[in-house]
Amino acid sequence: MSSGADLLGSPLVTLLVLLVISYAAGLVGAMMGVGGGLFIVPALILLFGFPVHEAIAASLVSVVATSTGAATSRLGEGYVNLRLGMFLEPATALGGLAGALISVTILATHDDVLVFALIPVILLSAFLTLRGRPRVANLARPPDPLAERLGLGGAYTDPATGEREVYHVQRTRVGLAFAGVAGLASGLLGIGGGIFKVPAMNAFMNVPLRVASATSTLMIGVTASAGALVYLFSGDVALGVVAPVSLATLLGSFTATHTGRQWPRERLRTLFSGVLALAAVLLFLRAVGWLP
Numbered sequence: 001m002s003s004g005a006d007l008l009g010s011p012l013v014t015l016l017v018l019l020v021i022s023y024a025a026g027l028v029g030a031m032m033g034v035g036g037g038l039f040i041v042p043a044l045i046l047l048f049g050f051p052v053h054e055a056i057a058a059s060l061v062s063v064v065a066t067s068t069g070a071a072t073s074r075l076g077e078g079y080v081n082l083r084l085g086m087f088l089e090p091a092t093a094l095g096g097l098a099g100a101l102i103s104v105t106i107l108a109t110h111d112d113v114l115v116f117a118l119i120p121v122i123l124l125s126a127f128l129t130l131r132g133r134p135r136v137a138n139l140a141r142p143p144d145p146l147a148e149r150l151g152l153g154g155a156y157t158d159p160a161t162g163e164r165e166v167y168h169v170q171r172t173r174v175g176l177a178f179a180g181v182a183g184l185a186s187g188l189l190g191i192g193g194g195i196f197k198v199p200a201m202n203a204f205m206n207v208p209l210r211v212a213s214a215t216s217t218l219m220i221g222v223t224a225s226a227g228a229l230v231y232l233f234s235g236d237v238a239l240g241v242v243a244p245v246s247l248a249t250l251l252g253s254f255t256a257t258h259t260g261r262q263w264p265r266e267r268l269r270t271l272f273s274g275v276l277a278l279a280a281v282l283l284f285l286r287a288v289g290w291l292p
Helices: 001-008 012-031 037-046 052-077 081-104 111-131 143-152 173-191 194-203 207-234 239-262 264-286
Strands: 155-156 166-168
Touching: 001 081, 001 166, 012 037, 012 052, 012 239, 012 264, 037 052, 037 155, 037 173, 037 239, 037 264, 052 081, 052 111, 052 239, 052 264, 081 173, 081 194, 081 207, 111 173, 111 264, 143 173, 155 207, 166 239, 173 194, 173 207
Parallel strands: none
Antiparallel strands: 155 166
């Protein structure tokens, strides 16, 4: 972490800042079901000066940690739809493999392309985090034929009313397409992919937001693992970075699952939307050579 230490003053300060950022990324990622890569990748590039591929690889491993920490609790809460997750996972895992392979082969020497591709994804994430409103699932709407044959629908207990609500999954093919895009973005850019999967499941597949977020939290770990393996074999996984980042994101995800309801979510949405927007601007300035 020599470049990061030069920028922040000392190796100890560098490590502490890295741990704080990674903890916050794990916290927010677990709460929103999107993974922490949207924060970690820009931080590793801008604050610590790591090569883009190493930042992406470290982020993917941290997403696995986030998913591991949060998924167990979500399963216990009864919000995870395992059938739906397993139905979408092959598409998102294949997308993750494809994205990572493109990154380490075709774009192996084109870090600027990856940075420019990351910028609109970060801005979209900031917009959806700040402005996005969950679509209320139509519980009376019938499932599409494929969802009915596979039994992809489910039920959950509404925490506000305490009543058991049954929902039916729709537009399974659209969901598969979004899962593939989410996986591609995950492997290519080091993000969890939940920023695509959660809105897609909620808006197009008629899945309640809590279920979509919990199911995405489970899925992003498998998706990120597929891409992380490619970066491992390509030599981009720097253990000195991956270890503290993964540990801190894991702690952040545990915090979110056990105390998430006590956090002021609306304020966090506003804060981290602003952080994402700032990160996108700084990445653009760096990509065009206006920042070192």
